[in-house]
Ligand code: ASP
């Protein structure tokens with residue numbers, strides 16, 4: 530069995546959705562198809578939810594009406610026959626009655642999450658009915674029957690696998706099983722989600738749960754590139770990556786994959802293939818446990834980083850200092866990305882500022898604190914690169930014109946991370962592209 534996941538842009542236009550149907554049909558064997566919401570829908574649902582939380586009902590209704598119109602137009606093009614036009618109409622009006630029902634009630638966090646789930650619920654139904662119209666045999670398997678997260682919002686992979694087993698064996702004779710990305714139930718059995726971009730994660734969790742032959746993530750770019758194509762003129766697609774390399778790249782800013790996607794696939798050694806719906810023939814990127822070692826594969830950059838420096842004379846020859854520092858971050862549920870230490874100071878970075886003020890207050894007990902916002906982590910990835918000679922020289926020769934605030938090397942053998950001020954990012958990515966890949 531393979532898992533095929535299609536993102537919002539892949540299903541965002543009626544003709545694209547039809548193309549996806551062809552693609553699924555032409556893929557041999559049994560498959561589970563995971564769909565995102567149509568592109569723009571989740572953003573729109575977020576906007577509606579925000580208006581409702583703020584008590585701005587008129588604005589929410591305006592956005593609901595706009596979204597409804599979009600879907601009305603969508604079904605007109607998606608379905609050809611009268612009877613399926615009617616089914617489409619019925620489907621869209623049912624969803625929008627429900628959305629307005631949510632909006633009219635006591636609107637709290639729970640209703641908000643229920644609202645966000647509507648995007649994937651509607652896209653999968655639209656797609657399923659499209660297959661019906663084409664007489665392609667398929668079944669809709671609601672993700673809410675099997676996807677769940679625990680009290681820490683972590684997916685429950687083993688439980689998901691247990692629930693899927695009987696469900697899939699009852700669908701033994703069906704080749705195309707459609708389900709929703711992103712949505713799940715939480716430990717209170719309410720509708721919840723895997724955070725923005727979470728459909729990739731769904732695909733990987735399902736793929737791992739059923740020990741799929743392969744997980745295919747279909748997007749609108751031909752695989753992972755060696756650098757950020759939005760910032761660097763010349764980039765090249767990478768044909769092979771290891772799980773470790775792909776994880777680092779996804780976490781450190783490669784927008785093509787949700788950062789947690791690789792984890793479940795890697796756990797059960799299920800290959801992940803990135804493919805392009807706009808160019809099916811393009812080889813894409815295959816991510817597996819094995820790969821070429823010792824060469825630079827790619828660079829990713831993550832913005833919105835805050836660097837915190839704690840300077841303390843108490844650190845000098847003391848033990849237990851770092852533990853106390855880490856404890857403060859732990860108590861504030863804030864994770865640390867990079868860390869460097871000297872004998873009297875420690876610098877670290879976070880990407881979530883929500884608790885910064887109270888973290889700062891507590892850190893001040895240790896000594897002087899310096900905080901710099903708007904930093905960028907540049908992550909250079911390649912299996913076992915740090916075991917090679919001259920790697921850092923090559924990196925720093927490339928960056929000779931750019932001030933580097935922090936360096937982290939040796940945490941794992943497959944990445945070198947650098948912290949720079951965001952204003953140097955474009956220059957740094959281009960310089961590394963030339964220095965490490967010879968691309969300009
Ligand atoms: N529809 C959700 C989002 O836009 C999940 C996804 O597309 O992966 O974030």
Ligand code: MG
Nearest residue numbers: 536726729785
């Ligand atoms: Mg995505």
